[in-house]
Amino acid sequence: xxxxxxxxxxxxxxxxxxxxxxxxxxxxxxxxxxxxxxxxxxxxxxxxxxxxxxxxxxxxxxxxxxxxxxxxxxxxxxxxxxxxxxxxxxxxxxxxxxxxxxxxxxxxxxxxxxxxxxxxxxxxxxxxxxxxxxxxxxxxxxxxxxxxxxxxxxxxxxxxxxxxxxxxxxxxxxxxxxxxxxxxxxxxxxxxxxxxxxxxxxxxxxxxxxxxxxxxxxxxxxxxxxxxxxxxxxxxxxxxxxxxxxxxxxxxxxxxxxxxxxxxxxxxxxxxxxxxxxxxxxxxxxxxxxxxxxxxxxxxxxxxxxxxxxxxxxxxxxxxxxxxxxxxxxxxxxxxxxxxxxxxxxxxxxxxxxxxxxxxxxxxxxxxxxxxxxxxxxxxxxxxxxxxxxxxxxxxxxxxxxxxxxxxxxxxxxxxxxxxxxxxxxxxxxxxxxxxxxxxxxxxxxxxxxxxxxxxxxxxxxxxxxxx
Amino acid sequence: xxxxxxxxxxxxxxxxxxxxxxxxxxxxxxxxxxxxxxxxxxxxxxxxxxxxxxxxxxxxxxxxxxxxxxxxxxxxxxxxxxxxxxxxxxxxxxxxxxxxxxxxxxxxxxxxxxxxxxxxxxxxxxxxxxxxxxxxxxxxxxxxxxxxxxxxxxxxxxxxxxxxxxxxxxxxxxxxxxxxxxxxxxxxxxxxxxxxxx
Numbered sequence: 001x002x003x004x005x006x007x008x009x010x011x012x013x014x015x016x017x018x019x020x021x022x023x024x025x026x027x028x029x030x031x032x033x034x035x036x037x038x039x040x041x042x043x044x045x046x047x048x049x050x051x052x053x054x055x056x057x058x059x060x061x062x063x064x065x066x067x068x069x070x071x072x073x074x075x076x077x078x079x080x081x082x083x084x085x086x087x088x089x090x091x092x093x094x095x096x097x098x099x100x101x102x103x104x105x106x107x108x109x110x111x112x113x114x115x116x117x118x119x120x121x122x123x124x125x126x127x128x129x130x131x132x133x134x135x136x137x138x139x140x141x142x143x144x145x146x147x148x149x150x151x152x153x154x155x156x157x158x159x160x161x162x163x164x165x166x167x168x169x170x171x172x173x174x175x176x177x178x179x180x181x182x183x184x185x186x187x188x189x190x191x192x193x194x195x196x197x198x199x200x201x202x203x204x205x206x207x208x209x210x211x212x213x214x215x216x217x218x219x220x221x222x223x224x225x226x227x228x229x230x231x232x233x234x235x236x237x238x239x240x241x242x243x244x245x246x247x248x249x250x251x252x253x254x255x256x257x258x259x260x261x262x263x264x265x266x267x268x269x270x271x272x273x274x275x276x277x278x279x280x281x282x283x284x285x286x287x288x289x290x291x292x293x294x295x296x297x298x299x300x301x302x303x304x305x306x307x308x309x310x311x312x313x314x315x316x317x318x319x320x321x322x323x324x325x326x327x328x329x330x331x332x333x334x335x336x337x338x339x340x341x342x343x344x345x346x347x348x349x350x351x352x353x354x355x356x357x358x359x360x361x362x363x364x365x366x367x368x369x370x371x372x373x374x375x376x377x378x379x380x381x382x383x384x385x386x387x388x389x390x391x392x393x394x395x396x397x398x399x400x401x402x403x404x405x406x407x408x409x410x411x412x413x414x415x416x417x418x419x420x421x422x423x424x425x426x427x428x429x430x431x432x433x434x435x436x437x438x439x440x441x442x443x444x445x446x447x448x449x450x451x452x453x454x455x456x457x458x459x460x461x462x463x464x465x466x467x468x
Numbered sequence: 469x470x471x472x473x474x475x476x477x478x479x480x481x482x483x484x485x486x487x488x489x490x491x492x493x494x495x496x497x498x499x500x501x502x503x504x505x506x507x508x509x510x511x512x513x514x515x516x517x518x519x520x521x522x523x524x525x526x527x528x529x530x531x532x533x534x535x536x537x538x539x540x541x542x543x544x545x546x547x548x549x550x551x552x553x554x555x556x557x558x559x560x561x562x563x564x565x566x567x568x569x570x571x572x573x574x575x576x577x578x579x580x581x582x583x584x585x586x587x588x589x590x591x592x593x594x595x596x597x598x599x600x601x602x603x604x605x606x607x608x609x610x611x612x613x614x615x616x617x618x619x620x621x622x623x624x625x626x627x628x629x630x631x632x633x634x635x636x637x638x639x640x641x642x643x644x645x646x647x648x649x650x651x652x653x654x655x656x657x658x659x660x661x662x663x664x665x666x
Contacts, residue, residue: 018657024634024636027653029657029661029664031664031665032666038500039552039553041502041504042502042553045503050647052647055657055658067501084501085503088503124666132549146575148552148556148582149579151582151646158650158651159657159661160650161646163578166574196548197573200545200571200572201574227575230545316544412497414501431549433492434493439496
């Protein structure tokens with residue numbers, strides 16, 4: 001054992017390097033591979049073309065989520081192209097012996113919700129998926145990141161990918177967060193400070209009391225959006241909160257294996273004295289509920305602030321102007337009070353039970369604003385069941401909302417859940433790119449609390465004015 | 469999927485001087501429903517390129533006949549967002565073999581290299597000089613020499629070198645890919661995997 005202090009990232013990465021290529025990438029063993037219907041078909045086609053098999057079918061898990069409908073899931077999928085992708089996933093997984101939680105399966109849901117929910121995601125793993133929000137699983141102290149379809153084919157055929165090791169960044173947030181400030185606000189705040197490209201080339205570790213005190217759901221929200229500042233991924237050292245979350249889940253270790261696993265997981269933390277390539281420190285007390293005003297997730301601001309001017313931020317003037325023009329906003333005006341048309345709560349960012357509890361805490365005893373269309377989409381059937389068991393469903397119905405069925409839904413609008421052109425949506429998802437939620441749609445990213453406040457008032461509202 | 473070997477590319481270039489061009493712009497999600505790698509070039513930059521009624525937007529650069537070539541020159545932080553390799557496929561299928569920017573998003577860069585597109589990262593100053601040269605003369609020829617790792621504006625001789633690791637360079641110059649490499653070390657992987665914790 002070297003006495004050199006080692007980071008969490010290095011500990012996990014180094015344990016998975018099969019071979020290092022001089023002036024080239026590392027060959028990295030992947031412990032768990034998630035696939036879905038959109039980014040896997042061409043990879044399976046590649047296997048057939050090259051006459052390759054799947055090396056470890058029991059290390060890959062499939063779920064259908066990206067283009068599934070969120071109503072009437074018991075009926076055949078109407079869109080023939082979506083139906084074709086779902087059928088391809090079913091056939092491909094069946095022919096290679098891969099676990100598949102398709103539409104109608106009680107374990108179906110968004111890939112980054114069902115992985116942790118079923119104990120597939122465990123500390124110290126390497127996890128990949130053809131989806132950039134795979135960074136979510138970093139909440140468990142995993143190295144988890146999104147890959148392209150060529151890499152999906154690599155993992156299927158060899159359980160490895162080839163990537164150069166990223167640089168290391170640590171982001172420390174300490175201090176007390178005030179009322180109404182959620183994990184989503186923390187990560188939107190960080191991205192607004194670093195910009196949408198500020199962590200490109202880095203793997204981020206989040207540290208400090210704000211993350212230590214955060215639930216696993218909250219940590220997943222934070223790690224989920226690491227990619228939105230360009231980071232390869234983000235991770236948080238596992239602790240008792242992590243172990244308590246995992247314990248008893250279906251695929252979690254049991255008995256002696258559990259004790260052995262926990263003993264190992266406790267070693268997964270950054271040693272004293274590690275020097276990071278870049279390190280940032282923020283004070284949790286500086287963070288207020290956040291909202292985005294532009295067309296990338298770095299264009300976020302405290303909800304009570306004014307939209308910045310091009311001179312205030314580090315971006316090209318033309319791109320900034322193009323962004324505000326798309327949104328229909330002008331520099332130096334407030335976001336508070338702006339009329340909104342849609343509210344979307346769900347996605348791999350904020351589609352877990354804690355998010356619906358937060359939403360319900362605001363809408364309870366209030367009514368949905370008449371002109372607002374709200375799509376409330378649980379991240380999985382398990383979350384949906386919890387919503388019903390905990391009485392959240394009754395609160396939603398009482399307030400004039402409906403609950404839809406699980407899926408990625410309006411986060412990327414591959415299915416019918418599209419925000420119409422020109423309309424404003426307060427969305428708990430992760431991207432406010434032009435057209436992300438439908439051609440011409442205008443997205444305001446925010447927390448479940450801000451989404452709830454907008455849903456009941458019909459305008460951008462500071463949730464702190466509505467909560468006790 | 470096999471791709472054309474990359475050695476020296478001399479071509480005019482298409483300028484797209486916008487920062488943070490994300491993969492949802494390169495190929496919107498609603499065009500990701502194929503189960504084969506076909507036809508993605510038709511939907512490259514779909515919503516910037518076409519109106520809602522599928523008529524071309526005349527002010528978008530791909531609809532301007534004076535710009536053409538196998539090199540796409542984009543603003544800073546090109547390819548951010550989703551991991552969809554479809555973005556790289558769309559660029560390749562449209563006919564580009566090289567994308568130049570002052571900064572690339574990681575996953576897009578990996579995806580490009582994996583399918584035979586060379587991402588060339590240049591300084592912001594040099595990027596600016598390329599845009600100016602194309603503005604002055606849309607037929608400006610750029611020469612990208614992978615072997616020498618240089619990009620040159622031929623009319624002025626203005627040149628800059630770029631980084632690429634020797635493994636990926638070797639792959640691109642020979643049309644190899646990572647899957648070939650990994651298949652050749654299956655036994656080593658198998659032994660490693662049997663001893664792994666998970």
